[in-house]
Amino acid sequence: xxxxxxxxxxxxxxxxxxxxxxxxxxxxxxxxxxxxxxxxxxxxxxxxxxxxxxxxxxxxxxxxxxxxxxxxxxxxxxxxxxxxxxxxxxxxxxxxxxxxxxxxxxxxxxxxxxxxxxxxxxxxxxxxxxxxxxxxxxxxxxxxxxxxxxxxxxxxxxxxxxxxxxxxxxxxxxxxxxxxxxxxxxxxxxxxxxxxxxxxxxxxxxxxxxxxxxxxxxxxxxxxxxxxxxxxxxxxxxxxxxxxxxxxxxxxxxxxxxxxxxxxxxxxxxxxxxxxxxxxxxxxxxxxxxxxxxxxxxxxxxxxxxxxxxxxxxxxxxxxxxxxxxxxxxxxxxxxxxxxxxxxxxxxxxxxxxxxxxxxxxxxxxxxxxxxxxxxxxxxxxxxxxxxxxxxxxxxxxxxxxxx
Amino acid sequence: xxxxxxxxxxxxxxxxxxxxxxxxxxxxxxxxxxxxxxxxxxxxxxxxxxxxxxxxxxxxxxxxxxxxxxxxxxxxxxxxxxxxxxxxxxxxxxxxxxxxxxxxxxxxxxxxxxxxxxxxxxxxxxxxxxxxxxxxxxxxxxxxxxxxxxxxxxxxxxxxxxxxxxxxxxxxxxxxxxxxxxxxxxxxxxxxxxxxxxxxxxxxxxxxxxxxxxxxxxxxxxxxxxxxxxxxxxxxxxxxxxxxxxxxxxxxxxxxxxxxxxxxxxxxxxxxxxxxxxxxxxxxxxxxxxxxxxxxxxxxxxxxxxxxxxxxxxxxxxxxxxxxxxxxxxxxxxxxxxxxxxxxxxxxxxxxxxxxxxxxxxxxxxxxxxxxxxxxxxxxxxxxxxxxxxxxxxxxxxxxxxxxxxxxxxxxxxxxxxxxxxxxxxxxx
Numbered sequence: 001x002x003x004x005x006x007x008x009x010x011x012x013x014x015x016x017x018x019x020x021x022x023x024x025x026x027x028x029x030x031x032x033x034x035x036x037x038x039x040x041x042x043x044x045x046x047x048x049x050x051x052x053x054x055x056x057x058x059x060x061x062x063x064x065x066x067x068x069x070x071x072x073x074x075x076x077x078x079x080x081x082x083x084x085x086x087x088x089x090x091x092x093x094x095x096x097x098x099x100x101x102x103x104x105x106x107x108x109x110x111x112x113x114x115x116x117x118x119x120x121x122x123x124x125x126x127x128x129x130x131x132x133x134x135x136x137x138x139x140x141x142x143x144x145x146x147x148x149x150x151x152x153x154x155x156x157x158x159x160x161x162x163x164x165x166x167x168x169x170x171x172x173x174x175x176x177x178x179x180x181x182x183x184x185x186x187x188x189x190x191x192x193x194x195x196x197x198x199x200x201x202x203x204x205x206x207x208x209x210x211x212x213x214x215x216x217x218x219x220x221x222x223x224x225x226x227x228x229x230x231x232x233x234x235x236x237x238x239x240x241x242x243x244x245x246x247x248x249x250x251x252x253x254x255x256x257x258x259x260x261x262x263x264x265x266x267x268x269x270x271x272x273x274x275x276x277x278x279x280x281x282x283x284x285x286x287x288x289x290x291x292x293x294x295x296x297x298x299x300x301x302x303x304x305x306x307x308x309x310x311x312x313x314x315x316x317x318x319x320x321x322x323x324x325x326x327x328x329x330x331x332x333x334x335x336x337x338x339x340x341x342x343x344x345x346x347x348x349x350x351x352x353x354x355x356x357x358x359x360x361x362x363x364x365x366x367x368x369x370x371x372x373x374x375x376x377x378x379x380x381x382x383x384x385x386x387x388x389x390x391x392x393x394x395x396x397x398x399x400x401x402x403x404x
Numbered sequence: 405x406x407x408x409x410x411x412x413x414x415x416x417x418x419x420x421x422x423x424x425x426x427x428x429x430x431x432x433x434x435x436x437x438x439x440x441x442x443x444x445x446x447x448x449x450x451x452x453x454x455x456x457x458x459x460x461x462x463x464x465x466x467x468x469x470x471x472x473x474x475x476x477x478x479x480x481x482x483x484x485x486x487x488x489x490x491x492x493x494x495x496x497x498x499x500x501x502x503x504x505x506x507x508x509x510x511x512x513x514x515x516x517x518x519x520x521x522x523x524x525x526x527x528x529x530x531x532x533x534x535x536x537x538x539x540x541x542x543x544x545x546x547x548x549x550x551x552x553x554x555x556x557x558x559x560x561x562x563x564x565x566x567x568x569x570x571x572x573x574x575x576x577x578x579x580x581x582x583x584x585x586x587x588x589x590x591x592x593x594x595x596x597x598x599x600x601x602x603x604x605x606x607x608x609x610x611x612x613x614x615x616x617x618x619x620x621x622x623x624x625x626x627x628x629x630x631x632x633x634x635x636x637x638x639x640x641x642x643x644x645x646x647x648x649x650x651x652x653x654x655x656x657x658x659x660x661x662x663x664x665x666x667x668x669x670x671x672x673x674x675x676x677x678x679x680x681x682x683x684x685x686x687x688x689x690x691x692x693x694x695x696x697x698x699x700x701x702x703x704x705x706x707x708x709x710x711x712x713x714x715x716x717x718x719x720x721x722x723x724x725x726x727x728x729x730x731x732x733x734x735x736x737x738x739x740x741x742x743x744x745x746x747x748x749x750x751x752x753x754x755x756x757x758x759x760x761x762x763x764x765x766x767x768x769x770x771x772x773x774x775x776x777x778x779x780x781x782x783x784x785x786x787x788x789x790x791x792x793x794x795x796x797x798x799x800x801x802x803x804x805x806x807x808x809x810x811x812x813x814x815x816x817x818x819x820x821x822x823x824x825x826x827x828x829x830x831x832x833x
Binding site: 024025028029031032033036043046047049050051053119120121122123124127133134136137138139140141142145146149153342343345346348349356360364370371374377378381382385386 | 436437438440444447448451452454455583585589654655656657658661667668670671672673674675676679680683684686687688689690691764768769771772774775782786797799803806807810811814815818
């Protein structure tokens with residue numbers, strides 16, 4: 001902060017390095033740099049000596065060797081003969097899967113809870129306060145373990161679904177909650193289903209086109225078209241029609257008891273569910289607080305001004321309050337997404353094979369290459385968080401209030 | 405019009421009549437808060453149904469709870485088919501949950517005493533407006549006393565550590581007239597010299613006032629969570645302030661060192677840093693050095709917390725109007741004085757909620773050490789207790805207990821921070 005410059009002196013003296021504000025900052029930076037170099041050099045020298053003492057080296061060749069372990073959730077083809085690299089990629093994909101599902105669910109939960117915390121209804125308000133406080137003040141690891149326990153110890157075994165007097169039954173004959181995970185119907189893409197999918201994609205485009213058309217019509221003629229139900233209709237009706245016209249190419253594969261376990265359908269493991277929901281509920285509590293703060297940050301005068309212009313309550317929300325609240329909500333929301341992604345590394349506690357479980361867990365233990373594995377692991381998370389920060393900076397710049 | 409030809413004039417005020425029955429008391433409150441509209445009424449009924457169902461279905465579990473039983477099977481026998489909790493696991497494993505399974509039972513009084521003293525030491529800081537300043541000496545002494553109580557060993561170790569700190573502080577004071585940076589360096593050197601000298605003398609004084617030493621690996625339970633939380637938060641505050649100041653610095657090299665450190669630490673999950681503490685850190689130390697896992701974990705968690713606290717404080721620094729910096733400069737204060745008397749007191753005040761959030765988050769994150777096989781409260785529950793033959797299968801009582809412990813601590817901390825914010829509010833509103 002100090003920018004005072006002393007009167008120039010005739011000759012340079014050594015003591016000026018400390019006393020003269022013009023040189024002092026260089027002295028300090030030089031000392032800091034030397035200390036940093038010394039520290040890094042010291043750590044590096046120790047590393048070299050330790051490695052040579054134990055006959056090890058730094059090499060990433062182990063990534064090409066067969067992994068020799070199995071992964072229970074495989075988004076891409078993988079078997080125990082695949083390389084460690086492939087195992088890590090499976091782990092990365094699993095991390096991204098749980099992070100995506102978690103962020104989605106957390107947003108829904110958080111927005112609902114945040115809005116309900118401002119509800120005029122006392123009971124609902126208090127219930128939501130209890131939810132937020134209960135989840136914000138207890139470690140997420142404990143919540144993961146609790147939900148995992150529900151999934152493994154409380155749910156019935158597949159054998160409970162068998163026989164005349166079965167103690168458990170499937171929900172709607174389609175979803176089975178067992179202690180080995182949840183079985184849900186899986187879609188089967190039969191011949192001609194491409195057409196259905198393409199129709200659906202086209203309807204998504206159609207929805208946007210309709211909305212643009214409605215907005216333009218509003219601005220040009222002042223005529224207001226309904227937005228809600230036509231969007232929904234455009235989204236679903238054509239696909240359903242095409243589906244029946246094509247002779248129902250997309251079918252569902254229902255899970256059914258086969259032998260000792262369920263077969264068919266989509267198997268969602270207990271570990272994924274535990275991680276997914278624990279992260280979502282935990283992060284949702286934080287998002288709820290952000291949403292509440294964001295809505296409260298919009299001053300009451302805005303609502304009143306909009307009302308005095310003659311806007312109806314839902315249009316006040318959509319056109320006046322939300323755009324201003326989102327400016328406050330979105331930056332912390334994104335950092336909550338980041339936290340959720342980083343917290344998904346707790347997967348290792350319930351045996352979900354994310355990148356911490358494969359690269360930082362089994363691969364590390366099998367190959368003993370601790371430095372390389374931990375380094376790669378950190379690089380992965382660092383890349384994700386730097387990428388998200390970059391996106392956030394761009395967003396912040398784009399929404400920053402243009403002042404003066 | 406004269407006064408006489410008016411038919412009726414009221415000469416005194418009527419007494420106030422009460423508001424209509426629907427507009428007062430509980431009825432009004434109910435109508436406005438619970439049944440103001442159809443939608444609201446439906447919400448109320450649904451919410452009330454959920455609450456009642458929860459209470460009704462969990463009440464017998466609490467009500468029938470068994471508090472005294474040697475094992476889960478015995479407890480189930482006592483329950484005789486009724487729904488009920490086996491809180492007996494908490495009473496039977498109480499010490500394990502709090503102190504771990506290896507801490508010598510005869511010495512439980514030492515961590516307990518340290519815990520009680522923690523409040524004595526914290527009170528002058530937490531309620532500094534209502535306590536005499538002199539009590540802050542207790543706070544300063546506490547770390548050394550607590551170390552001695554928890555780890556045991558000769559009293560000389562903490563005493564020499566304290567002497568080193570005092571020597572450093574003294575030299576810092578003396579050198580402050582030269583320059584703040586020089587004073588800090590000189591203070592550190594002085595403390596180092598004292599510690600080095602003490603290291604030469606300590607072995608011969610190993611029996612002076614010695615308590616029975618307890619190794620770090622013998623500690624466990626909630627004690628570890630509390631220790632890690634308290635130690636790491638208090639260590640990370642000064643580091644966080646330094647990092648934040650460094651990041652705001654006009655010296656590019658120092659600024660970039662701080663930026664890289666902060667962004668790196670904030671970009672990776674704590675668990676990877678704990679992996680570093682567990683398996684990698686040993687590679688970077690001179691061959692043959694063995695130091696405690698708990699110490700390594702403290703180092704890594706402190707680094708982690710410092711980076712987060714630095715960001716919070718940077719926010720506080722950025723929120724200060726530029727005029728404050730300029731005013732300090734125009735008073736002729738140098739950098740250290742400006743920071744100490746003008747900038748930091750205001751910036752830290754703004755940062756309190758953020759710092760408390762970091763502290764609470766960090767305290768919750770101390771449970772992660774159970775993943776690198778340390779037996780903190782989660783590690784104790786998952787390991788020795790749930791794996792034992794007596795208590796295999798008793799989940800809810802244990803996890804519920806851990807939840808309650810964390811909730812009480814974290815909720816307490818956040819309530820305190822809200823109180824402090826109100827207390828420090830100096831603007832007039």
